[in-house]
Amino acid sequence: EPEVTQTPSHQVTQMGQEVILRCVPISNHLYFYWYRQILGQKVEFLVSFYNNEISEKSEIFDDQFSVERPDGSNFTLKIRSTKLEDSAMYFCASRRTGYQETQYFGPGTRLLVL
Amino acid sequence: EDQVTQSPEALRLQEGESSSLNCSYTVSGLRGLFWYRQDPGKGPEFLFTLYSAGEEKEKERLKATLTKKESFLHITAPKPEDSATYLCAGWVYAGGTSYGKLTFGQGTILTVHP
Numbered sequence: 460e461p462e463v464t465q466t467p468s469h470q471v472t473q474m475g476q477e478v479i480l481r482c483v484p485i486s487n488h489l490y491f492y493w494y495r496q497i498l499g500q501k502v503e504f505l506v507s508f509y510n511n512e513i514s515e516k517s518e519i520f521d522d523q524f525s526v527e528r529p530d531g532s533n534f535t536l537k538i539r540s541t542k543l544e545d546s547a548m549y550f551c552a553s554r555r556t557g558y559q560e561t562q563y564f565g566p567g568t569r570l571l572v573l
Numbered sequence: 574e575d576q577v578t579q580s581p582e583a584l585r586l587q588e589g590e591s592s593s594l595n596c597s598y599t600v601s602g603l604r605g606l607f608w609y610r611q612d613p614g615k616g617p618e619f620l621f622t623l624y625s626a627g628e629e630k631e632k633e634r635l636k637a638t639l640t641k642k643e644s645f646l647h648i649t650a651p652k653p654e655d656s657a658t659y660l661c662a663g664w665v666y667a668g669g670t671s672y673g674k675l676t677f678g679q680g681t682i683l684t685v686h687p
Binding site: 463490492494500501502503504507509514515548550561562563564565566567569 | 616618
């Protein structure tokens with residue numbers, strides 16, 4: 460069964476450093492998402508991406524964040540200058556098409572900013 | 574403000590003891606209600622989508638139902654392997670360039686004791 464994959468599974472970085480989180484969505488999916496979950500809190504939406512551009516972003520997704528689909532398979536989230544409060548689990552999700560179709564989530568990348 | 578609220582926060586059951594989890598929502602532009610299961614340190618795993626009041630879906634020991642203001646996840650004769658966090662999410666379509674996003678509740682932590 461196709462699944463969303465994410466790398467790395469864990470990342471530890473120093474405050475102020477840049478990190479890139481990588482995702483490979485399900486191959487025939489067209490809509491891509493990043494969500495995050497701070498420990499003990501809700502899963503929260505960061506950004507959605509379709510047709511090589513951002514379609515919606517949350518207030519959290521400020522200028523320090525960017526997303527890219529550099530080739531036909533990868534989808535990346537870059538944090539330019541990490542802050543302590545960026546420590547969280549980051550989930551990539553994808554869905555095939557349609558406004559109400561299911562989003563399938565990857566296993567997540569646990570980011571720890573020291 | 575769009576809100577999804579789940580109750581109880583935690584539920585402890587004996588194996589075989591049936592119960593229900595609640596998800597209430599106040600979301601404008603709600604286009605669907607999703608249930609996911611999340612194991613510790615993992616990504617949300619899709620269970621059900623409900624689109625209209627009165628709709629019901631079943632999978633093994635789980636049954637999800639939807640009314641105009643809330644959804645229930647009924648667990649019949651649970652087993653220890655059903656222990657997980659169960660997440661409810663509303664599919665929200667804001668219009669414009671948005672293709673929709675999920676707004677999550679905080680989850681119900683279910684523990685089933687043998």
